[in-house]
Each structure stands twice: as structure tokens, then as C-alpha cells.
Amino acid sequence: MQLPPSYELRSVVKHYLFVNTAYSDQSFYRFFSDGNPGIVFHLNTPLSQVNNLNLATQLQPKSFIYGQITHYNNIILNGDLSMLIVVLQPYGINSLLGLAASELNNTIVKLTDVFKQDAADLEDQLLSSSVLPKLISLIESFLLKQLTAVSRVDSYVKQAVDIIYQKRGMVQIQYLTKALLITERQLERKFKHDIGTSPKKFVDIIRFQFFLKSLQNSPSDKAINDIIYSYGFYDQAHLNKCFKINTGLTPLQYKAKFNPSVINFMQV
Incomplete structure (x- = not known):
């Protein structure tokens, strides 16, 4: 189940x-990158x-x-699965923590190590309710408290991310640099600091994420072949190689x- 955040967040x-x-x-389970860090x-x-x-x-x-994930991960569950994920904006690590996002690439950090007593209190509060709206309300109150320390999003990075999503990932880096009036080196440096990866990656x-959504909605093999080419894959072999690298x-x-609700986390 996917739910939107409040306007303030x-x-x-x-x-x-x-x-x-x-x-x-x-x-x-198998977990791979969707371009977003999270909690x-x-x-x-x-x-x-x-x-x-x-x-x-x-x-x-x-x-x-x-932080950002550069390779897929294998996950093991022993028992029932119940988790709430705060999917952050691609630049969310830098915005929320004020550090270079690349420092958390392929890394998980205990929330209490970052937010100390505030995070410990939140964990205790979450135990007191099993109602989803209440759980999200508690988490939003916690995040809103941290907003005073939030770094302002770099306008170049924000605009570039917006364009990439609008174009469904079908965009050249040269298009971004021309649209934003910025050099490729500057954009590369900003992305690695604010998002944790290069603009090309x-x-x-x-x-790939938009392709996965289209793949699931394709009714036939012929339709699959059509979307393979529409998303810039040369042929089936090229697609298979990309799949193996990204998802295994x-x-x-x-x-x-x-x-359909979590396209980068699935049982295998």
C-alpha cells in the first residue's frame, strides 16, 4: 500500500x-535500486x-x-513481514542529514545512531499502535521535528530530477546540461553529492523503473518487444543483461x- 506524505514533507x-x-x-526476497534512499x-x-x-x-x-543502492540485495525473512518504509526523494539523504549522499551508498544505519533519543522515542511510540494512519502520523511528527535541520535542495539537482522523471528516464545528459545551463562536470559533482550517484546512473x-511498470502491463510478447525498443534496449539480449545486472x-x-506497489522488492 502506497500513501502520500503531508504537504510540509x-x-x-x-x-x-x-x-x-x-x-x-x-x-x-530480492531488493534493488529504484533511485530513492529511505527509512x-x-x-x-x-x-x-x-x-x-x-x-x-x-x-x-x-x-x-x-542510501542509494548500486547492486541488488538478497533478503531473508523468518516469520511474518510487516514494515513501513519512508521512501525519500532521491536527494533526501543530503536534505535530511546534511551530508554527502554517497557516504551512505549501499549502507544501512540505525535510526537511533542518527537521531538519538528522538528515534528511540519514536520506536517506542510505534509499538503502541497497529493502525496505519496513526503510525504514519507518528513518523510525520518525528520527521517534521527534524525539518529545522534540513538542507535546502540544490535547484539544479531538483530541476534535473524533475526532467528525468518527466522524460521517464529517456533523456541524454547533454539535454540536461543545456536545459539547466550547467556543465556536465558540475552536474556530475552535484549529483554525486546530493543523490549519491552519477546523472547517467x-x-x-x-x-529501468518505468520499463518495469510497462513490462507488467504488456499483454503479449509482441507488446513486450515494442516496449523493449521504446525504452532504448537494442534487443532481447541487451534487456536480459540489464535485468541480470539490476535484479539478478x-x-x-x-x-x-x-x-505493483513495491516494484523493487519482491519474493523470490
């Missing part, structure tokens, strides 16, 4: 996601995250903030497990 929060499933057995609140059993480099398993904190992520899955595997 729209500059930092993109939307809220409530994910709730009941499983008695161990289950496995996660586990309302039930925390997930275990598998490091794809050394295969070490780490239990996620009860609440944490995460961010464009590719957003294009094939297009057919993804289509079979697609979740």
Missing part, C-alpha cells in the same frame, strides 16, 4: 509504503540481509536509514513475481 518524502505479508516458513521501520520480525560479496548475513535493525535506474533475475522471472 513533500520536499523530503516521496511516499510511504506499507508492506504486510503472512508467512510461517522462511522466505526469500525502514520493522513492525514485526526484522529481515536478515545477505552481503552479496562475502555471503555474510546481518540482521537489520528495528529501524534504519539506507540515475537516468538508467529511472528508465530474468524478465520472465520478474514478471511472474511483480508487486
